[in-house]
Amino acid sequence: MDLFDKRDLTNTPLGQHQKLAGYFVFPExxxxxxxxxxxNGKEVLVWSINNYLGMANHPKxxxxxxxxxxxxxxxxxxxxxxxxxxxxxxxxxxxELAEFTQKEESYLLNYGYQGMLSLIDSLVDRSDVIxxxxxxxxxxxxxxxxxxxxxxxxHHNDMNDLEKQLNRADNIVKKTQGSILVITEGVFGMxxxxxxxxxxxxxxxxxEFRLLVDDAHGFGTMGKTGxxxxxxxxxxxxxxxxxxxxxxxxxGIGAFVSGEKRIIExxxxxxxxxxxAKALPVPLVIGGLERLHVLKSESGLREKLWRNxxxxxxxxKKAGFDLGKTESPVTPVYLHGSTEEAIxxxxxxxxxxxxxxxxxxxxxxxxxxxxxxIIPTAQHTDNDVDYTIDAFxxxxxxxxxxxxx
Numbered sequence: 001m002d003l004f005d006k007r008d009l010t011n012t013p014l015g016q017h018q019k020l021a022g023y024f025v026f027p028e029x030x031x032x033x034x035x036x037x038x039x040n041g042k043e044v045l046v047w048s049i050n051n052y053l054g055m056a057n058h059p060k061x062x063x064x065x066x067x068x069x070x071x072x073x074x075x076x077x078x079x080x081x082x083x084x085x086x087x088x089x090x091x092x093x094x095x096e097l098a099e100f101t102q103k104e105e106s107y108l109l110n111y112g113y114q115g116m117l118s119l120i121d122s123l124v125d126r127s128d129v130i131x132x133x134x135x136x137x138x139x140x141x142x143x144x145x146x147x148x149x150x151x152x153x154x155h156h157n158d159m160n161d162l163e164k165q166l167n168r169a170d171n172i173v174k175k176t177q178g179s180i181l182v183i184t185e186g187v188f189g190m191x192x193x194x195x196x197x198x199x200x201x202x203x204x205x206x207x208e209f210r211l212l213v214d215d216a217h218g219f220g221t222m223g224k225t226g227x228x229x230x231x232x233x234x235x236x237x238x239x240x241x242x243x244x245x246x247x248x249x250x251x252g253i254g255a256f257v258s259g260e261k262r263i264i265e266x267x268x269x270x271x272x273x274x275x276x277a278k279a280l281p282v283p284l285v286i287g288g289l290e291r292l293h294v295l296k297s298e299s300g301l302r303e304k305l306w307r308n309x310x311x312x313x314x315x316x317k318k319a320g321f322d323l324g325k326t327e328s329p330v331t332p333v334y335l336h337g338s339t340e341e342a343i344x345x346x347x348x349x350x351x352x353x354x355x356x357x358x359x360x361x362x363x364x365x366x367x368x369x370x371x372x373x374i375i376p377t378a379q380h381t382d383n384d385v386d387y388t389i390d391a392f393x394x395x396x397x398x399x400x401x402x403x404x405x
Contacts (some may be wrong), residue, residue, distance in 0.1 A: 013363055024343070024359060032057055033251070035380050037356075044356040045384055047374040052221050052329060053301040054379040055291055056251040064290040068283035076282050082269075085279025093289050094256070100296065101227055102236050103258035107267050108288075110280050112216060112245030112255040117143040118273035119212070119243065119257055120183070122266075124149060127178030129169035131162065133195065135188055137214060149178065156188075159199050166207045180208065186215030186229030187222065190360065190373065192326030194218075198233040210240040220249025220295050221329055226302050250291040253284050304378040305329060308385060312376050315389040321396070331374040332360075333392065337399055342370040344404040345395050353391040 009015035017025055029046065030038040033056035037046050055061055077085040090108055097106040109115035120143030124130060130144055130151040144151050150172055152165040162182075169180045184195040200211060215228045223231030228244065230236030241259045246252035257267065268274075294301070309329045316323060322334040337345065339361050346359040349372075360371035374388070398404060 020343070024346070027356075029356070035377065035384055039350065039356055042354065044350060044354045045388065046356045047376070047380075047388065048356055048358045049377070050217070050248040050375055051251050051377050051379070052249045052305055052375070053251075053295065054377055055249070055294060055301075058294060060294060061251075061287065061290050065283065065287045068286040072282045072286075074281045074283060077279050079279065080275055080277060081279045082275050087279075087282055087285070089282050089285045089289070090279065093285050093292070096289065096292055097256050098258055100225075100292065101242050101258040102231075103242060104261040105264035106256050106258040107264050107271075107274075108280060108285070109255040109257065109271075109274060110277055111253070112243075112247060113139040113142075114273045114277075115245075115255045115257065115271075116140060116214060116243060117146065118271045119241075119267065120144060120181075121146045121272065122270040123212075123241075124181055125178070127173070127176035128181060129172050129178060130181050130183060131165045131169050131209070132183040133157065133185065135191065136183060136185060137189060137216070140183055140185075140214060144183075149176075157193065157196050159196060159203075162200065163203060163206075166203065166209065169209075170207055179210070181212060182209050183212045183214070186213050186218035186232075187328040187330060189217050189330060190332065190364070190371075191324050192328045192330030192332055193324070194222075194229055194232070194327045197230055197239065198235050201235050201238045204238070211238070212241040212243065213239050214243050216243075216245045216248055217328060217330060219244035221302065221305065226295055226299075246288055246291065249295065250288065252287055252291055254280050254288055301378045305376065308376040308378065308380050311382065312374065312385045312388070315385065316392065319389060319393055319396075321392065329376055331376060333372045333374060334365075335370040335372070335396065335399060336368060337370045337404065338368070341399060341404040345370065345399055346372070348395055348398065348404070349391065353394075355388060355391055 009018060033051055035046055036043055077087055079085040094106040094108050116139040124147055126149045128149050130147055132140060132144060132153055133156055134153050135156040152168055154162040154165045173180055186195055218229035220226045222229045230239045230242060241257055243257045245255040313323055313331055324332050324334060326332060342359055342361050349355045349357060358373045360373055365371050
């Protein structure tokens with residue numbers, strides 16, 4: 001049978017929604033990255049962009065981005081870091097990231113998704129066992145798929161099940177002379193709850209393992225200084241590998257991993273996604289440096305973000321909405337309805353209330369559940385929050401009355 005004939009888009013989880021392309025999938029938001037943008041030619045209030053601290057249009061950052069692109073262009077440096085792509089800017093950003101995340105060393109990566117895959121692939125061999133949270137991000141799942149050894153999943157944030165899986169892993173590595181890698185997230189990007197880093201780390205007294213934390217949504221938003229979920233729990237020093245991306249709070253391109261100098265040096269010479277790929281262009285690196293400086297010096301951005309988070313989440317809860325177990329800016333609103341009702345509900349939000357939110361339906365959530373994911377930022381106003389809460393009250397009443405059937 002022909003390979004292409006076997007590939008039927010309509011039988012894939014997302015492909016079945018291709019008729020909604022341009023509206024629910026591959027929508028086009030236009031204009032400056034702000035709470036208000038254009039969708040289908042109309043201004044909408046946007047709650048779907050991970051621009052937590054509003055850095056996408058911060059005047060200092062825009063100025064540095066423009067100047068760095070003018071001075072260096074997007075080609076420099078040419079080649080991989082290992083051969084011809086190393087610059088002082090790359091090293092400076094790594095040094096500052098290491099200091100900020102309270103680690104000995106950091107390694108700058110081109111992308112978060114690609115970086116996580118290659119990181120996992122470099123860390124483990126067939127004698128090792130990976131133990132990971134069931135709600136880990138797709139990049140973690142795909143990295144684990146590359147692992148040719150054993151892997152065990154534990155129920156989301158279930159420490160009893162984690163202990164059970166660690167016992168299974170321990171029995172295996174005693175025979176293989178291997179090691180155990182535990183992988184979880186700092187902030188889970190869909191549900192908004194936090195990985196139980198403090199409780200996981202306590203298990204180190206009983207099991208020998210290393211802990212890798214993906215803190216894409218926690219870096220810049222969590223902790224006293226914004227250094228992440230490990231800082232929030234006061235256990236950053238016990239997180240063996242701290243990983244994050246620039247795509248969220250930093251509103252940029254790139255990623256990094258921080259840890260002990262010996263393991264970061266090992267990764268520099270073994271991560272295939274970095275060895276065989278062009279280095280991150282210098283304007284993006286210089287932009288990353290400026291973003292990190294703003295993150296560290298302008299704590300008011302994080303404070304404003306959290307004021308908006310608290311106002312939004314407390315207002316929605318007071319109105320009777322179920323937000324699950326979120327402890328972060330990620331704000332999921334859970335409703336009950338069919339896929340058809342979910343689509344009509346979200347169209348109502350966009351067309352009649354001019355609110356743009358991301359809709360999450362089966363198979364990401366169980367059948368009968370509708371999740372609307374709201375991402376507040378430091379740029380949203382009190383009026384934005386109040387208007388959105390009132391709009392959600394109306395669409396909830398419409399859903400309950402059967403208007404969307």
